[in-house]
Amino acid sequence: MTAKPPLLSLQDISVRFGGVHALDRVCLSVDTGHIHGLIGPNGAGKTTLLNVISRIVTPSAGAMQYDNSDLLTVKPDRLSAVGISRTFQNLALVNDATVLDNVMIGLHAHRPGGLLDELVCVRRGRRREREARDIAAAALRPVGLSDLARVPVTRLSYGQRKMVELARASVGRPRLLLLDEPTAGLNSTEIAKLKDTLLQVRDAEGLTVLVITHHVEFLVGMADAVTVLDLGRTIAAGTPDTVRHDPRVIEAYIGTAA
């Protein structure tokens, strides 16, 4: 709609695992401030696409720009610094740490301090820790986990742990947030809450979100655009409503849904 170039844009991205085309010339463009849904049946290549964007998987062909620069030249451990952050399909939390400590990991790239620093300047190290703790605590508020900050993550429910991951991914104030199946394993109340939270965070901070989900209803009323993958190819793109009624999507994914 706007003349602004997209925040993230992928052209003809292909990924091959052995002889299998995990992704076959996928194009995707995510506009600034949009919530962009990525759907498709199992094995469609959604997570692989997210792994490409987060530089875990290097594509065999194609180009990728983020914020008008080549994303393929960004090293994986610089991703956070350029403003891209993500959650993972399988929970990837530090189990023997508290909720707050887990969230603080999301600040790693955004806060100064090394071990020598901490040893030599104990007071400055403490002050920095206190500041980081406050920032992390603030990030727990939107996901409703403020009361559980000091609890070990192992004592949380699955849904709550997913919220810890969300807080950890958003605590560094990324520009682009990649969410891999945030709705999996959540009940309908939790899904509705997540939707509110995402909209709230998007509006408050101008965040851009790319979200993989199996719940199409989750995207209706929230996503500005949806891309549908099937067997590694883009089969449809548009608003949640047009995509929902696209015959190819119905055939490939929704099946017999009316």
Add this chain to the structure above:
Amino acid sequence: MNMPLVCVPHRGAAGGASPARQVLLAFALVLVLGSLTGDYPRYVLTLWMLYSLSAIGLNVVLGFGKIYSLGHGGFMLLGAYGTAVGLSRWGLPVPVALVASAVLATAVGVVVGLPALRLKHFSLAIVTFAFGITLFQLVKSTAYTGGPQGLFLEVAGLQALWQGRVLFYVAALLCLAGLALSYSVMVSRTGRALRMIAANETVARSFGIRVTFHKLAAFALAALLGALSGGLHALVTGVVAPETFGPDLSILIFAAVMIGGQGRLLGPLLGAAFVVAIPELTQDARALAQIIYAVLFLVIVTLSPSGLVGMIEAAWRRARGNPPPAGVHVGNATGEEGA
């Protein structure tokens, strides 16, 4: 003083007293004990302190980073032989020999770690184990390092200083410094990064954590503390022999960390206490010491993954009638009504 509790990244902290207070209390006790007892108990306490120092180093790598290093004895060997060679061959002053050998071992740690730390789990354990064996065979077959007999150090004077109290205090203070170091790793950005790396390297990288750098830093730190411990061992016993620093030492220190409680601040001290105490208590039958140690390792590691410290913390909570750490039932309750 209470603030760091919030960010102590392990389960036990949720229930126990402040780690800093625990440590200071324990050390005051050790210092008093070591000052008042006779020469021989003090010698044993000194050994305990220096084995603790080594285990504290390994705990940073093994406990925080879950990096399975089975070559820690190699770094102790470097410290011990470095100190011995520095003293008896080059005539260096004691502190210079000690520090120089520790610096050397740290450098070796970086050089060995750079390729080795790309490996994980079993492969890493094997490679580090081979590192320890290589050094052991090297000093055993080299005349310059005394061959199978090893080297004797002319340190009777140093050992006798104030009836051994000087070496005891040095060992205790270094051990305390090691603890302070591992505490600041534990409650800092670096410690969190190490724990995240241990949980999942890919995820760690995505948050901007430099995986190789952090693993290498931890490994080098462990090498440093291990070498200081080895150097002190040479001074305290007055002799370095290859057999003292053979492959079984690496396993012993590894087991000490596991028995005491990996990733726990005071775990290495408890573990090292067994390393020192069991052979002392079973002096007539060395094999018995090994058997007791092996059984202990099996029992404790099977019953409590967080070692003796974890067991003690659990018992402590039960004794005080405290509920387990806050929020046992928070799981579903707040999950549903949170909105």
